[in-house]
Amino acid sequence: MRDAALELPVRSALPPLEEALDGHGAAVLCAPPGTGKTTLVPLALAGLTGPAGGPDRGRVIVAEPRRIAARAAARRMAWLLGESVGGTVGYRVRGDRAVSSRTRVEVVTTGVLLQRLQRDQELAGVGTVVLDECHERHLDADTAAAFLLDVRETLRPDLRLVAASATTDAGGWARLLGGAPVVEAHGTAHPVETVWAPPPRPVRPPHGTRVDPALLAHVASVVRRALAERDGDVLCFLPGVGEIARVAGALDGLRALGVDVLQVHGRAPAAVQDAVLSPGGRRRVVLATSVAESSLTVPGVRVVVDSGLAREPRVDHARGLGSLATVRASRAAGRQRAGRAGREAPGAVYRCWSEAEDVRLPAFPAPEIEVADLTAFALQAACWGDPDASGLALLDPPPAGAMAAARSVLTAVGAVGEDGRATGRGIRLARLGLHPRLGRALLDAAPLAGAEAAAEVVALLSEEVPRSYGDDLAAAWRSARGGGGRAAAESGGGYAARWRAEARRLRSLAGDAAGEAGPVRLRTDDQVAGAVAALAFPERVGRVEGGSCLMAGGTRAEVPEGSPLRAASWLAVAVADRPVGQGHARIRLAAVVDEEVARRAAAPLLAEGEEVRWADGDVVARRVERLGAVELTVRPLRDAEPARIRAALLDGLRREGLGLLRWSRDAEVLRQRLAFLRGRLGDPWPDVSDEALLARAREWLEPELGRARRRADLGRIDAGQGLVRLLPWASGEGARLDELAPERLEVPSGSRIRVDYADPERPVLAVKLQEMFGSAGSPSVAGVPVVVHLLSPAGRPVAVTADLASFWREGYRGVRAELRGRYPRHPWPEDPATAVPTRHTNARLRREGG
Structure with a gap:
């Protein structure tokens, strides 16, 4: 052990940490950066810090969230021991490993730890697992913690667990670990x-x-x-x-x-x-x-x-x-x-x-777990035997909507059955170390394209493809095979090297599947890339029109300007995003496919049927073959069922409103009168609001609605005739409509004046002032005083009152003085309450009186 290890501040926390693990079996370690939490603690837990190495306490696994951290931690620990990586200290990450039979501390990524737990739940030979940097709350780390707690409870009560970080929510992790002690290493961090x-x-x-x-x-x-x-x-x-x-x-x-x-x-x-x-x-x-x-x-x-x-x-x-x-x-x-x-x-x-x-x-x-795609998590949980993850010890439960979406994907790729439990295929997918979508593409494309070609394209999709490779998946594949081009030069060949290593790994995993369907059937780069992308993302196959692609799942994605993909008729979209605030997605990476490939890859979305619906302002009846949201063939449907036509017409009314019907002046007035009675008297008078009329449309629009076939037919339906059907005839109240809400009122002059019910709270009677002479009070309807708009002989408003008797006493005098000068030929008596009502001038009155 090098002297540098003796100077690490976390040494002071090692005794209480060992004590906590001996007593409880689990602990939360909080140590500031630079104290040796990641490097010295695992060595100590493995018994490697004593003068002679100490007793063998079983292998220690250290789980890191990232590959770079795993490799760096292993190198640092090996250096502290004066060794090379792969001896006492080793690491294992996807596509790279350095371990041996002598390895006692193994640093892995959390993804690799999950794979190991699915294969060997007992973790034979492992004494301690350290979950490092648990504050980052990566999904794999949270899942691994839940699985490890399950293992401790059911299979390995002797397995020791340490949740370690510099800034974690120590209380939350302590509760998750069953009230585990919290050990702090304050250290001597530099200011x-x-x-x-x-x-x-x-x-x-x-x-x-x-x-x-x-x-x-x-x-x-x-x-x-x-x-x-x-x-x-x-x-x-x-x-x-x-x-x-x-x-x-x-x-x-x-x-x-x-x-x-x-x-x-x-x-x-x-x-x-x-x-x-x-x-x-x-x-x-x-x-x-x-x-x-x-x-x-x-x-x-x-x-x-x-x-x-x-x-x-x-x-x-x-x-x-x-x-x-x-x-x-x-x-x-x-x-x-x-x-x-x-x-x-x-x-x-x-x-x-x-x-x-x-x-x-x-x-x-x-x-x-709160914001990410949970498909891989849901498959892990299903393979663990807990499909809805309800029995897993998690700091935060998975959102129900995200889990439902994940289960839908897993069902579509055959990874889980109707009960949500993993199928044999699902278990195989989980062990590939890929997103289940990509795993499905690898297994199903290998028999068609060969294991090597399928593995290369899947490897390309398993990591973010450099932008310089372009947006054409087949062209990006050629760039990777050629050494990476400019992207490789910029990164020192890093991406291309990792791609080749991952492709080799996947090639070995897909070998068995490649022989399941006989000779290879896909030969060209475009065919292979398209098949892989379509199998991985079947709901993202789509038809290209006018620079955008309508995908089977219903989302429209824009094809970048200048992209060769714009010339394609069909695409399988591998990578797309939707900018914040935008309705359409943007294609980042896609492959050219033909309609046949799209049909095969998205076969569960293929459907043919009759459609009768309201669209573009009228009834549309047609027979449609579609791939999800993409229409493949369309033919007119001339013998649509009347019930479906009626449903489409009703939908049109809901969408565009009752104005599609014919509303005569009498129909509008009837609706206003009914609204007044509904508001004044309530039941049994009908509610004639838009919402209520639409809800009862079948009741008051039949039989005319049953004979209608299109928008123009709705315009011929007399809405007033339909409203009459809603009157409460059964109770006998319908016959009292003209009594309770008369269309016209007779005024003292003998004229019958229309009542305006536009305001259902205050009916209005607009009448010439002289025709109301002799009236002691205001008229009323259904017990509600009518607001009287008194008009001049020329029909212009001069006063508004709901109390005519008060107006005669207090307001008439001023109005009379003004009107006498303007209309001298008309009578303007001093006492209107006792005067004779009239519609005529003084001259006409004298002639009639003579």
Whole structure:
């Protein structure tokens, strides 16, 4: 054991940690960055820190969230022991491993741990499992924790579990582990000074995967400032590969000043990752995603520049589209990042936001189980024997909607049965180490295209394809086979090398399937790529029209301008995202297919039937063959069932309103009278609101509705005739309509004046003032005083009253004075309450009187 191990601060926590594990069997370890949590603790738990190595306590498995962290942790532990990786300390990640029969500490990714648990639930020979960086709440880590707790409870009560992190929710994990003790290692972390460095001007917040270029330019300027103000290397955190490339471009001139700019992310080749983790002779700026947040010590770093952004998965279950979203990093992530500056000596963190903004950041990152696609999780749970995951010990339960969407996919690919439990095919898919969609494509495409070709295309889809490969899957495949082209040159061959390794792994797994269907039937790159993409994403096969692709699942996706895919008739869309606020998706990667391939891949979505519906403003009756949302053939249907025609017409009424019917003046007045009585008297008078009439449409529109076939027929239906059917005839009240809500009222002059029921609360009678002479009070309907609009001889309003007697006493005098001068030929008596009502002038009255 090297002396460096003796200096690690976490040594003080080892005795209480051992005591907690001996007493409870599980513990939560909280240790600041740089204390040795990831490297010294596993060695101690394996009994490797004593003078003679200590007793054999069984193999220790350390689960890390990322491949780069797993390899780095294994190398560091082996170095502490004075050995090479693959001896006492080894690692196993997808596509790469260095282990032997002598290995006592094995570092794995959480995905690899899940695979092992599904094959060997007892974890024979394993004494302790350490779940490192559990604060990141990756779905695989949460799932592995749940499975391990199940194993402890049912099979291996002696299995020891440690949940370790620097910033985790210790209380939550302690409760999950059954009240496990929390062990803290305070250590002697070097101080880290915080420098608040917000942009000088406001920048746009992140939108989907888009980051304001002004913010990235500011981050680059802060890196230059840090280089000028501080000693040591600079570690800069950015959300993704694209942002790293942009900032690297802005720092292009640093090399001439003796500063190297390195890029670290999940797609970087192992050689580049190793170079970053080794001391350099020149000063360095390391641009990194969150892979450098935990479990890694980048030697020489004294300064951290934090953009404050992170990428999290998002899934649109309604459209079946997954994507990454740029979000503000949590305060926990900020502490982890800042801690990188104090690993070896005092340092500083430059935060590209204000101190006031910091308090508004989320405390912890969103658990992946709440926001991600749960198809792989649901398959893991089904293979574990708990299809709905209700019996798993999880910090956060899976959302019901996401689980329903996941089960739908698993059922479609034959991974689970009707009871939700894993089928034999599902178990095989789970052991491939792929998303179930890609596993299905590998197994089903291998007999058609050959295991090698199918494995190569699936390997291409199992990791984000470099943008420089283009959006044509077959062309991207050719680029990868040719060594990666410009993308390989930019990343030192990292992507192409990882692709080849994964393709070899999948080739061996698909070997048996390749011989199941006889000779290979797919020969060209386009045929193979199209078949694989269509099998993986059957609901995303679609027809191209006018620069967009309507997919079988119902989502429309735009084909990029200038893309060769625009010339295709059909596509199988492998990668698409939907920008925030946009209705259509964007195609990122797709393969050209023909209609036959689309039909075969999405066979469960193929249907033929009669459609009678309201569309484009009229009844449409046709016979349609469709592939999901994509119409394949359409023929007119001339003998549609009357009931379906009626249902379509009713749907048209609901969509466009009762205005489709013929509403005469009498019909509108009748509806107003009925609305007045409904509001005044209630039952049995009918509700004639739009909603109520639509709900009872069959009742009051038959038999005319039964004879209608199209929109024009609705326009010939007399709505008034239909309303008469709703009158309460059975109770006898219908016959009282004219009594309770008369259409016209007789006024003192003998005229019959129409009552306006437009306001169901206050009926209105508009009548010439002289025709109301002699009336002692206002008329009423159904006990409600009518509002009288008194008109001049020319029919213009002069007064409004609901109390005519009061108007005669108080208001008439002023109106009389005005009207006498304007209309001298008409009678204007001083006492209108006793005067004779009239419709005529004085001259006419004299003639009639004479």
